[in-house]
Amino acid sequence: MSEQHDLGLDSDATGPLVRPYVMTQGRQRGDAVQLDMISVVIAARAEVDEMALEPEQVRILQLCRRAQSVAEVSAHLDVPVAVVKVLLGDLIGRGYVLARAPYTTQSPVSRDILQAVLDGIQRL
Amino acid sequence: MASNDSERADDRIPAAIKILIAGGFGAGKTTLVGAVSEIAPLSTEEVMTEASMGVDDLSGVEAKTTTTVALDFGRISINDDLVLYLFGTPGQERFWFMWEELALGALGAVVLADTRRLETCFPSVDFFERRGVPFVVAVNCFEGAHHYTEGEVREALSLADRVPVLLCDARRRESDKAVLLALVRHVAESMATPV
Numbered sequence: 001m002s003e004q005h006d007l008g009l010d011s012d013a014t015g016p017l018v019r020p021y022v023m024t025q026g027r028q029r030g031d032a033v034q035l036d037m038i039s040v041v042i043a044a045r046a047e048v049d050e051m052a053l054e055p056e057q058v059r060i061l062q063l064c065r066r067a068q069s070v071a072e073v074s075a076h077l078d079v080p081v082a083v084v085k086v087l088l089g090d091l092i093g094r095g096y097v098l099a100r101a102p103y104t105t106q107s108p109v110s111r112d113i114l115q116a117v118l119d120g121i122q123r124l
Numbered sequence: 125m126a127s128n129d130s131e132r133a134d135d136r137i138p139a140a141i142k143i144l145i146a147g148g149f150g151a152g153k154t155t156l157v158g159a160v161s162e163i164a165p166l167s168t169e170e171v172m173t174e175a176s177m178g179v180d181d182l183s184g185v186e187a188k189t190t191t192t193v194a195l196d197f198g199r200i201s202i203n204d205d206l207v208l209y210l211f212g213t214p215g216q217e218r219f220w221f222m223w224e225e226l227a228l229g230a231l232g233a234v235v236l237a238d239t240r241r242l243e244t245c246f247p248s249v250d251f252f253e254r255r256g257v258p259f260v261v262a263v264n265c266f267e268g269a270h271h272y273t274e275g276e277v278r279e280a281l282s283l284a285d286r287v288p289v290l291l292c293d294a295r296r297r298e299s300d301k302a303v304l305l306a307l308v309r310h311v312a313e314s315m316a317t318p319v
Binding site: 040 | 137140141160197199201203211225228229305312
């Protein structure tokens, strides 16, 4: 919207800008959470009121005790990515899950990141 | 354990980056992913809805079809703050709409070429060239298959000189590592000299 004007980017050409961090606690409308297939998610709290959640969401929270991507949650649950995104979006909106958006070429990757990737592959 | 709502997400959550592994059906995409991934390759499904037009006469009823696309992927933890995902792209042309989302934000791509059916990687090469996604071509040398030289592959695919071409054996981790390293170095060069 208007706060993006000063970024100097043509949003028609670059597509919607992905916020670097998708925060919780209503700072973003639940519906507006933009999850990517490789957004990394993690459970935000130790205590969970399981009665207030769908069974799939309880399973998602169990999986999310360890940080992992939306795609991994989808694969482990055997639920399509699109569905997992909706369930996770709800959990993020309610403050149960934190998410971090991926690096994208819209936010150019730094030399440090490239060097880290090179080192990481070399160590395999 | 008390939760700390003010905790910043980036203190605890690694960011992810992705590399695409493309190529025709049977070129060895899943083999490559499996050889370098720290987890057994996972498979996920994306359900896509497409408007189907001009196929059936439905007298003005807007028909939609859903297509399920399976994606295989693996993971390499780079450090505490960074995870690399490798996605095998669906081989069939009719899933190109899926590639658009997959290609968005990708660091780069490996196009695996099968020397028995070199033409099956043409669509991948075209796609990444048009999208400006940096890529390398890795010729998966199957046993018993005709071995082309790097130059022959480059000529057959009409590749620009700057696109690296490597010969590899997708089953071998060391060989796949060399391919991925070549890609990341190529990405670094592409950034240094924007086309």
